[in-house]
Amino acid sequence: MNYTNQTTPPANFKKRNYRPAIIIISVILIGAIGILAGMPGVENFTAFDITILPLLNAIFNSFTFIFLVCALVAILKKNIKLHERFIYAAFGTTALFLVTYVAYHFLSESTPFGGSGFLAGFYYFILFSHIVLAAAIVPLALTSVARAWNMEIPRHRKIARWTMPIWLYVSFTGVLVYILISPYY
Numbered sequence: 001m002n003y004t005n006q007t008t009p010p011a012n013f014k015k016r017n018y019r020p021a022i023i024i025i026s027v028i029l030i031g032a033i034g035i036l037a038g039m040p041g042v043e044n045f046t047a048f049d050i051t052i053l054p055l056l057n058a059i060f061n062s063f064t065f066i067f068l069v070c071a072l073v074a075i076l077k078k079n080i081k082l083h084e085r086f087i088y089a090a091f092g093t094t095a096l097f098l099v100t101y102v103a104y105h106f107l108s109e110s111t112p113f114g115g116s117g118f119l120a121g122f123y124y125f126i127l128f129s130h131i132v133l134a135a136a137i138v139p140l141a142l143t144s145v146a147r148a149w150n151m152e153i154p155r156h157r158k159i160a161r162w163t164m165p166i167w168l169y170v171s172f173t174g175v176l177v178y179i180l181i182s183p184y185y
Helices: 019-037 052-076 080-107 117-149 153-184
Strands: none
Touching: 019 080, 019 117, 052 080, 052 153, 080 117, 080 153, 117 153
16 A cells, blocks of 8 residues: 555545554564573584674665665655655665574674773763664654554654654664674674
């Protein structure tokens, strides 16, 4: 169903209740990532060099950031269709990020940061804010898109004003975290 060029839904349009799915997806994703953070990883895994996975995470986060900036520009220019396409692209690269992130943390222990001084303080500030906001972005992004699908445009705009900058921050700091910790893999 694509009614993005209309301001009101057609007469046969029926709103859907996405809230249960948003809650279930959010709890499963955030819970799985939380559990993986404390796991020791797979011993003697040699099928491939798993340090490629964090690089892929950074690449997917980079694309997510670019797609979100393009989506923002498109909506500011009132090009709803292009905005929608870039948002879906951002969801796609975020999904690929989640696959590689979960795979890495399933296969390997978390890598400790080896820096010290100001750089360590900076890294941990960025990491902590990234983690907290990454957990928040899951239900925010899903709720934003659900409101758009339900043609609740004023409510979509209201939550998107929070979702977009947070998602941009999370995708950008994901790349920054990788750059800072990559020497220690």
